[in-house]
Amino acid sequence: MQLSQYEPTTWPLINRILFRVFSVYLVFYYGATFVPRTWWDKAVTWAGKLLIGKDYHIEAWPAGSGDTTFNYLQLFCILLAALAGCLLWSVIDRKRKNYDKIQYWVMVVLCYQLAIVMFRYGVAKVFPGQFAAPSLYKLDQPLGESSPMGLAWTFMGYSRGYTIFSGIAECLGGLLLLFRRTRLLGALVCIAVMTNVVAMNFFYDICVKLFSSHLLLTALFLLTPDIKRLARFFLTQQPVAATTRYYPVFATRWKRYVFNTVRYLAVAWVLWGAVATGISIRQSVKQLTTEGAIYGTYEVTSFKSLSLPGETTINRPAWRKLYFEKGRRLLIRDDSGVTGGAVRIDIGLRTIETTINKNVDTVNMHYTLNFDNTMIMKGTIGHDSVQIHLQKKDTDHYLLMTRGFHWVNETSFNK
Incomplete structure (x- = not known):
């Protein structure tokens, strides 16, 4: 060398x-x-x-x-x-x-x-x-x-x-x-x-x-x-x-x-x-960026128990919003916070399967989509039978995603 x-x-x-x-x-x-x-x-x-x-x-x-x-x-x-x-x-x-x-x-x-x-x-x-x-x-x-x-x-x-x-x-x-x-x-x-x-x-x-x-x-x-x-x-x-x-x-x-x-x-x-x-x-x-058939944000309008006749509440936090994300993920906001993860949706059978609360509770639902952007879900959360009514929200109005790029800004737009 x-x-x-x-x-x-x-x-x-x-x-x-x-x-x-x-x-x-x-x-x-x-x-x-x-x-x-x-x-x-x-x-x-x-x-x-x-x-x-x-x-x-x-x-x-x-x-x-x-x-x-x-x-x-x-x-x-x-x-x-x-x-x-x-x-x-x-x-x-x-x-x-x-x-x-x-x-x-x-x-x-x-x-x-x-x-x-x-x-x-x-x-x-x-x-x-x-x-x-x-x-x-x-x-x-x-x-x-x-x-x-x-x-x-x-x-x-x-x-x-x-x-x-x-x-x-x-x-x-x-x-x-x-x-x-x-x-x-x-x-x-x-x-x-x-x-x-x-x-x-x-x-x-x-x-x-x-x-x-x-x-x-x-x-x-x-x-x-x-x-x-x-x-x-x-x-x-x-x-x-x-x-x-x-x-x-x-x-x-x-x-x-x-x-x-x-x-x-x-x-x-x-x-x-x-x-x-x-x-x-x-x-x-x-x-991960593929949108599912029911992709969107759904607000819960009714959350009822079907476990016992006449009972309208269950011993768990009520769901407030459901986020069906891209990539087969579901996030659920309830009174205690946010939970969720991977979700399995069968379009033919119209079923939803997932686990929540750190895989403690299994969710099995049958869903019905209506023309007015409402959805009804019936099934079980853990050992509780529930019926949930939801309203789909408009997710195309967020300013962050619609503002875009502008060469010319006559005034500052800092919201």
Whole structure:
């Protein structure tokens, strides 16, 4: 192996220490996904007993949230392992004057890792899988009842164009990271994009603060070899010489062929993963955006029990509104809140089946649709027999969905 225009230099001690710490920590952080869950359960339980109390036990595993107590304790374990690894590395390799070669390969690994994630999230925005358009329930929900995260999701989901723009920016950052000549620009794009993402996650209480912060940290770490050159360019307005960092150049043809083949296959693998993700999301979105035969918002006008003669109430909160959403979902608002989930509707038999209250109660209904947009449902909720009369609401009048775009606004329209 030969070196192209490369002259080794002696790194300052502080630079060597910081490189060991951050490179080991980031590699351990991303490598944690390959550690079996049973191992993490033991490590997290130990950390919990140490930091929280001797009676600690895992109550929630990461599922939909990346900011659980489990995640924070896991991060503590990763930090301890990284510090131990850094200390061991420092003792074994204390005579090394620079980490040019190791830095190159660490940067390659982190570039591909960051690129994969940027593509994954970017494609999920270009093909609207991460942020769906506001649902019927969201459009009907009072603003004050929305959570900060729900408000952010509605903000992003409303504008297909802005969501696609955000996704393209993330994909662009990931794409630029895959090539050596554009890697610096890719890191800068990722820093700009992820700074905005991290700010939104923190200020809207979105539960991926830890992961997004590490993506930003990774992008900043990728920038460190060029930090002096960037400062010279932006702050002093002086010319900046081309970099002469280590890059592997092979003397024999077959070694160059193998190296380039592996490199291009890795790039192709990342790009194909992005394309496959897009295809999968597109198919899922198509199913989730299909309107059912009784799609719409229905207001309950009568809710009666048929369990006993003459009885008009049952021992459960009365239903107030039903939201038959796209993608075969049903949400039910009653006096105690909102419940619901997946729904099975048989148009031929005119039946509705679902489970509510965290799968405690099964709902089996037969429905009749009338020409005046009313519906009658008869059936059971758990062990109670009920008859429900509903009136379909007009869902085409929401200003948010009808306002649209205007080049010309004679007055501000801020409602």
